[in-house]
Amino acid sequence: MAPQTIQRSEGKAKLDDLVSKAKAIKLEVILAVGHTDRIGSDSYNQKLSEKRAAAVKEYLVAKGIEANRVYTEGKGETQPVTGDKCGKSDKKSKSLIDCLQPDRRVDIEVIGTK
Template sequence: MIKQAKKQLLMAAALAALGLSASASFAKDVVVDTKGEVPYVIDSRAVVARSGTDLCWRTGYWTPAAASTTMAGEFPVGCECDKDVVPAEKCVKAAAAPAAGAKSATPLAAPAPVAEKVKLAADALFEFDKAVLLPAGKSKLDDLAAKAKSVKLEVILAVGHTDRIGGDAYNQKLSEKRAAAVKDYLVGKGVEANRVYTEGKGKKQPVTGTSCKNLGKESGKNKKLVDCLQPDRRVEIEVIGTK
């Protein structure tokens, strides 16, 4: 927590030096609950720092889950900073139930219609120990990019993964490179770079389960094992938008 606080203050100071602040000229200060890891840059008042275009500055702790769970008052901080990744129901105050037998003075207004949320998903696969998209992965991304053009795009989440062979630190970096490769490919297809969020999960979330046990030595030279673990070498992509 102490290290995080120092980083937050240093980043806030750097923003101030650039003429940016946590709240100057913006309609609303977003004051964050500082318990745990805060996914946004904050100043000494725990107010989220913003860019000159009113975007909240993210830290390395930022994930869609953190934006949805770190609180700023009664709502998650993402309700102000990243509305495109936080479920709408988390950003609405629940109406108090009337007392038993009581009648409402006025009828409740019908909820305003909302745009239909659309989610498209695909996996891009990779060769062992590489971050270069396989042809099958490119084909899936081509299809996904084409479908994304039919919606009002909010954000694309690309989460990289590896198989279990190798160390944690190495696989973490490899998973991040794979996610970055997907982003670069989608940007090459016309997707705005600032709409694509990438993250690496290393080898923490395999999909092969126990199906590749007892196949011999845990090594990249064990072709039978490498082939079996192919589904784990992937980037999971989710497109979020509205019709």
């Protein structure tokens, strides 16, 4: 899998904040779960969600988090947060792409103790 990059500056800022907080605790594990919107095939979206989670892991490791503490998983398009608010159409349009933006994400869970 080719290296991915975190493309949005607000994403980098959130990850940088997560790194500083993780370094302040006794870190057990970080779980990064990638998600996609419904546009595209199931298999493409599954791979894309895995790549998104892997990009987060790569970023966290580059910032000093131990690689063996970060686990990744891809959920594809199976857990949208937009629900029905974007309509049922899969016809690719700018308005649909914009509406589905929240579905394109990586959820991160940090487990550790102070």
